[in-house]
Amino acid sequence: MSKTLLKISNLSKSFGENTVLKDINLEIKEGEIVGLVGENGAGKSTLMKIIFGMPVIKETGGYKGEIKIDDEIVNFNSPFDALGAGIGMVHQEFSLIPGFSAGENIVLNRETTKQSLLELLFGERIKVIDSNKTKERAQGAISQLGITINDEEYIQQMPVAHMQFTEIAREIEREKIKLLVLDEPTAVLTESEAEVLVKTIKELSKKGIAIIFITHRLNEIIEACDKVVVLRDGVMINSVPAKETNVDEITQWMIGRKIEENSKEIEKENSKLNLDDNEIILDVKNLCVDMPGELVKNLNLKVRKGEILGLAGMAGQGKIGVANGIMGLYYSSGSIKFNDEDIKINSPEDPLKKGLFFVSEDRKGVGLLLDKSIELNIAYPAIQIKEMFLKKLFGCVRYSDDKEIEKNAKKYIEQLEIRCMGPKQRVQELSGGNQQKVCLAKAFTMDPKLMFVSEPTRGIDVGAKKLVLDILKKYNKEKGTTIVITSSEVEELRSVCDRIAIINEGKVAGILSPEANIIEFGKYMTGVGGN
Incomplete structure (x- = not known):
């Protein structure tokens, strides 16, 4: 039987009068995969900050209780x-250097x-990097992920999925990671990328590395975790034990109430519009966007007034770049008409003044x-x-x-259940999910005619x-607001959208009904749809 690696006893933490953790008791064994779940504001991030020694914990009075690693109090x-004790962490927000490979x-x-003449002359402060050995180590770490990444590619040129795998590879490569x-x-x-990661996690656990896996995708918890x-x-x-529970039960524990419908079963208002008869509110022609890690090339797209249109596709194929290009955040070319009026390319202020708004996937940046x-x-x-x-x-x-200003904020804090x-x-003191809710509240306050929302439920x-x-x-229903949602989760789009455009190799590969067979979505996303 595996021995206990991490033991947390009676751990509590407060920020001023706000208690965020109360008498937490937890044991993690060597090689064990532990799924940590909870709503935003439940205390997950604070617990991880304590385990990882983040300065904010000491700066706010420390914590009560005891943490042991290998039976030693730390x-x-x-x-x-x-890190010195063998704990690595991949944060939700990336911590990579963009200008480095x-x-x-x-x-x-x-x-x-490696030894060099300079080191012999001037001592150990002058060292020369062994490029070949260093490259071998990086490639060795990447090879454990089950995904192809070019170790020479610069971070700023990568799609976000590859950045995430690079973060994980960095931690895997550390010596004595426990x-x-x-x-x-x-x-x-x-x-599909998430499935690869789950397999990677399981392989790492076989090597004796314990893993705390935080995710809101509960099916991944059941699939990957021991506990x-x-x-x-x-x-x-x-x-x-993960094998003794299920998604519905975990959900009830998390929120203290039953979720009546899951994302696949959310009722759709199919009778609200005959969208085929609706006018075109946004007409995009030959759009090209120079966004690192995103391929948008000669894309054509028509958005109907009053609809919810989804943008789906594999990472790096261009779905994220569409809204960023239209809203002028990255250099673009092409033609964009909104309500039969030209939108100025590369002018962020113009689409905002004409009634468009963008909730970015990069909430912090x-x-x-x-x-x-x-x-x-x-x-x-x-x-x-305005x-x-x-x-x-x-x-x-x-x-x-x-x-x-305060009255407006209180309204959205209540409506969106922003925990604060x-x-x-x-805002920097909020959890990631609550920060995302603030972004949505900002958009709703603008009351736009068309709203781009990119990865609205990430985190x-x-x-x-x-x-x-x-x-x-x-x-969308009450105000007639046209919404374009970009998401990496096809089922999420199928639950709310009237149509879903699949972006592949920078273009619209096809537009499907949300009721279309999931296999059809897969074909278009991998470039074989319509054949």
Whole structure:
């Protein structure tokens, strides 16, 4: 029987008066795969920050309780201490250096060196990297992933899926790795890529590496894990063998209530429109987008007024680049008409003023002002573009209407169930899923005519996922807002969309009904559809 690697006893953590973890007791054995699940704000991220020695824990008063690794009490002061103890972590947000290659990132600060004349003359401070050995190590780590990645490709040129595998390869390559924490590793992956990752996780566990696997895709938990640990409101609700439970039961533990419908069964409002008769609100012709890792080349697409259109496709094939190009975030060419009026290419302000809005897949890089409050983040675009939430003094001097800004934020905090301490809390203090909800609230405040939403449920738990999808449907139904949703999860698109366009090799390979056979989706995504 495997011995206990990590033992957590009576662990509690508070941020001021807000208690986020309460008396957590957990044991993880060597080679064990533990699925850690819970709604956003349940305490998963805080628990991982404690295990990995993140500075924010010490800076906010530390924690109560005890952590043992190999029967020795530890209290890490930094992630370097955790790494030294054999703990690696792949964070939800990437920590790669864009200007370095995949191979360089994998062995960064651990490169193999060789003796040289310079070292003999000037001592150990002057070392020469052994490029061949370093390359071999990087390729060796990549080979364990079951996916092909060019170790010489620069990170900034990679699709996000390859970035995720590079992060994992970096941790695998470390010597004496005992415990690997994977925080939402499949959130940016397609279903087939996620299957490859699950296989990789199982192989790593056979080598004695324990893994904490955090994901909102509960079917992956059942498939990959030996044990499932459920957190809710900072309390460990249950810890059971994965083979003794199921997705519905885990969901009930997570949210404390039954989910009446899963993503495949969400009721569709098929009777709302005869979409075939609807006018074209957005007409895209010959769109090319120069976005690293995304291929958009001579793409043509027509979007009907009032519909929910899905954009699906494999990673790097161009689905993410479509909205980014239309909204002017990356250099583009082609023709874009919105309501029969030309959209200025490469002018982010023009589509915003004409009634388009974009909820980006890159919530931290594009979507949020991390050091500002929730209420300001939600109101900021409306203030800048539509001059909302402004008062006039003496008829000429304008200043912000703080009461209306706060009122608007409170409305969306309630509607979207944003877990926070209030509208004035800084966005960077929220969990990833709650940050995503703030991005959606910002879009809803703008009340756009057409809204692009890219990966709307990435990093969001099953309960919040249904809430977000329901709200998008509500806006579409009640306000007639046209919505274009880009997602790596085909079933998610099938549950809410009227039509789904599959993007392959930078073009629209085909447009399918959500009721179409899943095999048809697979064919178009792999370039064999329509043949």
